[in-house]
Amino acid sequence: MNIFKDFETRIRNVVEAIVRGRNEGPVDLEKVTVEPPRDPAHGDLATNAAMVLAKPLKLRPRELAVIISGHLSADSDVESVEIAGPGFINMRLKQTFWTAHLKSLLVAGADYGRGQATGRKINVEYVSANPTGPMHVGHCRGAVVGDAIANLMAFAGNEVTKEYYVNDAGAQINVLAHSAFLRYREALGRSIGEIPAGLYPGDYLKSVGAALAIKYGDRLEGMDEAEWLPIVKDFAIDAMMMMIRDDLKALGIRHDVFFSERTLHAGEPGRIAEAVEDLREKGFIYTGTLPPPKGQLPEDWEDREQTLFRSTEVGDDMDRPLIKSDGSYTYFAADVAYFKDKFDRGFDEMVYVLGADHGGYVKRLEAVARAVSGGKAELDVVLCQLVKLFRNGEPVRMSKRSGDFVTLAEVVEEVGRDPVRFMMLFRKSDAPLDFDFQKVTEQSKDNPVFYVQYAHARAHSVVRQAAAEGISPPEAAALTEEALAGLTDEGEVGLIQKLAEFPRVIQSAAQAKEPHRLPFYLYDLASMFHAQYNRGKDLPDLRFVKVDDPKLTEARLALVLSVASVLASGLRLVGAEAPEEMR
Template sequence: MDTYALAVQQLKKAIENAIEKAISNGELPHAEAAPFIIETPADRSHGDFATNAAMAGAKAFRMPPFKIAQAITSNLDLEGTMFDRFETAGPGFINFFLGTEFYSAVIREILANPEAYGRSEYGRDEKVMVEFVSANPTGPMHMGNARGGALGDCLAAVLDKAGYNAWREFYVNDAGNQIEKFGCSLEARYLQIFKGDEIEFPEDGYQGEDIKDLAKEYADLNGDSLVNVSAEERKKALVDFALPKNIEKMQADMEKYKIFYDKWFFESELHKSGAVKAVVDLLTEKGLTYEKEGAVWYKNKEVLTQKLLKEGKSQKYIDNLELKDDVLIRQNGNPTYFTADIAYHKNKFDRGFTTLIDVWGADHHGHVMRMKGAMDAIGYDGDKLNVVLMQLVKLVKDGELVKMSKRTGKAIQLGDLLDEVPVDSARFLFNTKEANTQMDFDLDLAVSQDNQNPVYYVQYAHARICSIFKSLAKEGISPRECTDAELALLTAPEEKELINHLASYTNEIISAAKDYDPTKVTRYVTQLATLFHKFYNACRVKGEEEGLMQARLALCNCVRAVIKNVLTMFNISCPESM
């Protein structure tokens, strides 16, 4: 168990023992104590930890919280814990202050195995799939994919660190309506090369320059060989030529972005295997489909109404949602995207993943409830499907918004972004804002090499520590293991604040994993860099008495280790000099 968790466990047990003792000696009435929390106060001057046990027990004990707090504290024994004192505050909060043993234990824990620090068994090796980006392969990836890539990849890294068996997957929509549209767009651009403007471009076709480039590339290689063949043969030849090129470019962009998937899953595999038809048959067997106007429909409204009623939602609430049924098989006999998506998520569960996490754009919010309901409908637990909805990204340069227009082919592509912005900056900056908030991505900030750029700021803290050790090494001074008495010398407020922050790292990883929010760890390491610079400015390392110098070197080593730990986890470089 890590030092932080051990301290919390010790404190919880001490409080529970104090309540039991207060009940047995009559200071508190006989009653079942209410659950209480132990938390870290925003202002550590009020204590390193605090509990609401007195307030939580007011109803059960039928006493004012302050009186309960007095009863608890009069029976509180901190012997054998990492705490050396406590005090009551306000209406009944009890605050606790850590002793030197805690601070020494944190440093020893980190230095014992720096690379493993922060790792826990919280996830119990549960198989979790994180599916992210999954961009349409009919065109280049864009800014939204850049954000989704950083969030998804770093979320998987956090889950892994928290003890889950995390799997990264990219779902390639290489079948269905968008591929048909892709083929029609390529066909029109190809024929325009040889027949000019007499060939009209489809009104709903893909307008990007990439379509023209792919059609021209085929024409340059194969001439007019497709001009006089059937439309179906022409479209198939063009798609078979262009689609692998697009997918290869997507894979190259992801690798450039330092994202490596465990699997690229192709939608076409679902169709070839019969999985899409099988899911329609399964829903039909369950009485959840019907035919109307030549199409097969899914009783989405019925399924979701029953689900919401079971959850305690009112009929009025449900009516306001204006739920509708969904088409599974179109009149032309082709399955919809929704049908393939049900089959794909069924496939995920069938492969043994017990929790599914999808990172989707916020425009897919209406799809979340439908997909959860569909999982329930086919016999799986829809609540095991979790969707992280990601808001839009705005690109800013020189304080001005950079307009993006996918329809006119002027979108900012992921590849272009990574040509202009260091990958480290992109991965870090996209992880500074929670997925559910809109984000301005500042190009000037991303390329700047100063403390305004958060990744530079964190990397600089690491490099600064490395330079301290290099400088001392030139003078023949090397770090060594410290005694308890030497570590007990770390009593300055800046030192204690820094060690407290280091101690919370494992807990922060677990919190980020529970909330599917890797930005918590980015903020954590940024704050760690801030606290280190504060310590560095307040506490000399070189020139102090040898014991204190070694203790401070040990603390520096811990900070260096945790910064490297976070940056390595997020696949961001960790320079030793800058």
């Protein structure tokens, strides 16, 4: 249960009763919010209801706050109501409310915080690295962010498809094929000298060349380029995608769909032509010229008549070329066809996770969404800033395997999947991230992933300690208000209140596409749990296991298991393990 949404509903019911009593017309209640106060000393919940509704109700904010507070004071779960400043309302809830919520958490178990099914189909496309080599650490952040967003949106109640767009058409694939062919000749024992400029130099292509030599012998050498190029191209793409899938698997990522760009170009007239024609029928296509943009000219700009998308009518900064003067499609035309394909597949919302260097694509993609779907589908673009690697504070730049960048596989192999996934989320995606190999593996409070996982392991250690004393956790369904009544210490109540924030964190992180909110929350929860555990070292009466008071111990074990359950759920959504023991 999301207690904040629950109290939003209660407050809106109160306001509707006030409106009826004053014979006022309908009032928009969408801006009414309930959230934790910034200062816990002010109460358990805070609402802006009086501030946002005073004007439409023709009352002063504080005057309306007094009226609303009178109704809330009659709520059986509310201990007290206070008005702060010009009209903010703070509430304190009764102890019985918190213990009842703790029981509902334990009964829900792994489903605590899960949203009700929305019926919305959401496509989250992420990674989509060109299949020209192994994934590097720059891809890593987008991969983790996209996967976490998809996990959160699914847990929030949506039907989510995880998708990878395979850029297997275009000039870079020809470069890949020529690079692989060079390594093929090398595998046959031919001298290839220095890798020519413009080709991919990494050692990872040696295995591709060797595999080509095993399969085809020297037959490819005797073919014209027009014959061997498509053979090598297909072979190299398959090899690269196998490598990329292995990299993603090491990171714990599995996509539901791998969508090939080449399928958009295939057939007659082809899906790109169909997408352009669809826009034409909707009045978004015309023939004309574009003025040169300021700064560096993009590759698809031409000073001659082209087929243009009237994207400025749907929010873009400038109209976009779709068909060049020579009749070939621009790269952006494939983007239009790809979005239309998603829309035709029935998705209500499309999320694109892109690198920060794609910031210029945001408005044009949003324009495509409005034009193609007629405003029926939502589109969100999440940008991920660069990751800088450090070891003991010194920059890490080069990779033996790739030749000019650090691969994702090398990072995961050195520090493990969990630190990589957790730390890639431990900062907002649009802010640069420093990743230090040493810091993410040290066992201290300064290493967030260790600190959170250690809290989960410590919780299970407490349960094992109680079991050694012959005390077992009570069954969740059998818990009574009386059994939990002993949880009155401020640290215990604070933990329950923090646990109650979890459903709100899930919903807000999913809605805002900001997965960093979850590891931040997990770190705060772990910190509170460790603090309460340490208080028991100084104050024996606060220890989770009190051998001389089995009933109180059972209540505290219920709290400890609740903490463990939420930490495990959060770590699972992050994509990290929740160990029960750590040595």
